[in-house]
Amino acid sequence: MQRIFAKTLFKNKVVIVTGGGTGIGMATAKGIVELSGKVVIAGRDKARIDEGVEKIKTHCAEGAEVLGLQCNIRKRGEVSNMLTDTIDKFGRLDGLVNNGGGQFWSPAENISPGGFHAVVDTNLKGSWNCMQEAYHQYMGENGGKIVNIVLMSEMGLAGMSHSAAAREAVKNLSITLGAEWAGNNIQINCVAPGIFPSETAVAAYGEQSKEIFDKSAANVPKKRLGELYEGANLSEGTLSLDLIPQILFNLTDAVQYTTGWKETLDSRTKLVL
Numbered sequence: 001m002q003r004i005f006a007k008t009l010f011k012n013k014v015v016i017v018t019g020g021g022t023g024i025g026m027a028t029a030k031g032i033v034e035l036s037g038k039v040v041i042a043g044r045d046k047a048r049i050d051e052g053v054e055k056i057k058t059h060c061a062e063g064a065e066v067l068g069l070q071c072n073i074r075k076r077g078e079v080s081n082m083l084t085d086t087i088d089k090f091g092r093l094d095g096l097v098n099n100g101g102g103q104f105w106s107p108a109e110n111i112s113p114g115g116f117h118a119v120v121d122t123n124l125k126g127s128w129n130c131m132q133e134a135y136h137q138y139m140g141e142n143g144g145k146i147v148n149i150v151l152m153s154e155m156g157l158a159g160m161s162h163s164a165a166a167r168e169a170v171k172n173l174s175i176t177l178g179a180e181w182a183g184n185n186i187q188i189n190c191v192a193p194g195i196f197p198s199e200t201a202v203a204a205y206g207e208q209s210k211e212i213f214d215k216s217a218a219n220v221p222k223k224r225l226g227e228l229y230e231g232a233n234l235s236e237g238t239l240s241l242d243l244i245p246q247i248l249f250n251l252t253d254a255v256q257y258t259t260g261w262k263e264t265l266d267s268r269t270k271l272v273l
Contacts (some may be wrong), residue, residue, distance in 0.1 A: 001031045001034045001239060001244070001245065001248065002034060002035070002061075003034055003241075004241065004245060005035055005178070005211075005245070005248065006035070007034075007035060007036060007061055008035065008036045008061075008063070009036070009037075009248075009252065010032050010036055010037025010038075010039070010064075010251075011034040011035075011036040011037075011063055012033045012038075012063075012128045013032075013037045013038065013092060013094040013095065013251075014037070014038045014039075014040070014086065014091075014092050014093050014094050015032050015037060015038070015040070015095035015100055016039075016040045016082070016083075016086055016093065016095070016134075017029045017032070017039060017040070017041050017042070017091075017094050017253060018042050018043065018044055018071070018073055018096075018097065018098055018126070018130060018132075018216050019095040019099040019101060019102030020039070020040075020041025020042060020049070020052060020056075020068075020097075020099065020100075021041055021043045021048040021049045021051065021052035022043075022048060022052065022197065022198070022199060022200045022235070022244065023098070023147060023198040023199065023200035023201065023228070023235075024096070024099055024193065024198065024228065024244075024247075025041065025043075025099040025258075026041070026052050026055065026235070027042050027162050027228040027229070027239060027243075027244050028097055028099065028244055028248070029052070029056050029066065030056055030059040030066075030239060030244075031239055031244045031245070031247070031248050031264070032068055033056055033057075033059050033060045033061065033064035033065075033150055034059050034060075034061055034064075034239070035061065035248070035268065036062060036063045036064050036169075036187070037059045037064055038064065038065040038067075038068070038090055038175070038210055039056070039064075039066050039073040040066075040067045040068075040069055040082075040086045040090075041053065041056065041067075041068050041069070042067040042068075042070070042071040042082050042100070043064065043070070043071065043100060044071070044072045045070075046070045047069040047193045048228065049069070049070060050068055052068060052227075053068040055236070056248040057119065059108060065251050066089075067086070067089060069082050069085055069086070071178070072131070073100050073125075073126030073127075073129055073130055074121045074122055074125060076129050076133075079126075079129040079130055079133050079166075079205075080133050080137075083130075083133045083134060083137045083138070084132075084137065087138055089139060092134075092138065092142070093134060093137070093138040093139065093142075093144060093149070094144055094145065094251070095144060095145045095146070096125070096128040096130060096134050096139075096144065096145070096146045096147070096150045096250040097146075097147045097149065097247065097251070098130055098131065098146065098147070098149060098170075099120070099149040099260070100124050100126055101123040101126065101127075101149075102118075102119060102122050103119050103123070103160055103161070103162060103163035103206055104119075104158065104206070105206055106159065106162075107159065107163040110168070111162055115162065116162045117133075117165060118191075119162040119163050120162060120165065120166045121170030122165060122166075123166035123170065124166040124167075124170055124173075124181065125142065125168045127148055127170050127173070128173065131146055131173075131177060131188070131241075134146065135181065135184075135186070139181075139184065139186050140184055140186075140241050141153075141184075141185060141214070142182075142185075143185030143186055144185075144186055145175075145186075145187050145188075145225075145250060145252070145255060146186065146187070146188040146189075146252060147188075147189055147191055147247055148154070148170050148171075148174050148189070148190045148191070148192070149190075149191055149192075149247075149248045150167040150168075150170055150171055150190045150191070150192045150245055150262065151192060152192045152193075152194060152248075152264055152266060153167050153168055153182050153192075154158075154168065154171075157225060159208075159229075170190070171190050171234060171262055173264075174188045174189065174260055175238045175260035176260075178258060178259035178260030178261075179259070182259055187255050187256065187258060187259040188260060189250050189255070189257055189258060189259060189260070189261045189262070189263070190246050190261070190262040190263070191246055191250065191262075191263050191265065192245075192262055192263065192264045192265070192266075193226060193243055193265050193266070194216075194220070194225070194226050194245060194264070194265060194266025194267065195212070195213065195216045195225050195226065195266075196209070196225065196242070197209075197213055197225055197226075197227075197234060198234050198235065198258075199234050199235055202234075203261060204218050213225060219270055221230065221267050221269045226240075226242045226243055226265065226266070227240040227242050228240055228243065228244070229252065235259070235261070243265050243266065246263060248251065248263055250263075
């Protein structure tokens with residue numbers, strides 16, 4: 001990230017990234033520490049978070065730190081503890097990236113009530129829990145930046161009805177809270193990635209992943225899918241400039257008068273007929 005941002009951009013800044021043990025979350029955390037920031041990655045799976053911490057440490061610039069915390073964002077008490085532990089250790093909270101979530105591919109008629117509830121609870125309620133706790137514990141008095149990772153689902157998303165419903169709600173929540181909390185100097189914006197193959201994306205799409213990726217690439221003007229890392233590696237290497245810089249930019253002081261906005265990073269796939 002030092003190719004395009006000042007190497008001390010996040011010096012003395014503290015950012016929480018949920019779902020930071022894999023995929024977009026881990027890549028975002030790596031970008032933050034490459035720019036001298038302090039990052040807290042959180043997730044339900046302690047082993048995955050611990051492994052993520054070790055991987056992120058290899059990207060740390062001078063002054064950067066990484067802390068891993070186990071947290072189920074569906075549970076308000078655990079989210080409250082995550083915020084408290086972060087502020088107790090670092091004394092502040094400058095940014096929050098709501099990347100944690102989950103979904104599975106399924107025709108709508110085959111989704112069980114429990115499956116629908118679990119996805120909506122994680123993707124919508126989890127984001128709400130983190131945003132409101134961040135407000136109450138620090139940002140309400142000190143300001144801050146919130147970035148919500150959502151889907152390109154405004155026209156529906158066949159096979160992902162549960163997640164599409166939840167992510168559209170998060171977009172609307174970002175608009176509403178962006179207006180309500182603007183006076184507290186809190187900016188809330190959404191980033192909607194196109195298809196970025198990663199280990200977690202492959203797991204989410206299951207057996208359909210290769211077919212989905214191959215068909216999708218043909219509809220992208222650049223004739224390739226987005227990359228988290230340069231080259232073919234899905235989880236390691238030099239961070240690509242396709243997605244992570246946009247997330248990081250929305251965590252900086254350059255974003256002051258923009259809130260409740262959604263940015264789509266898909267190489268204008270929607271314009272291809």
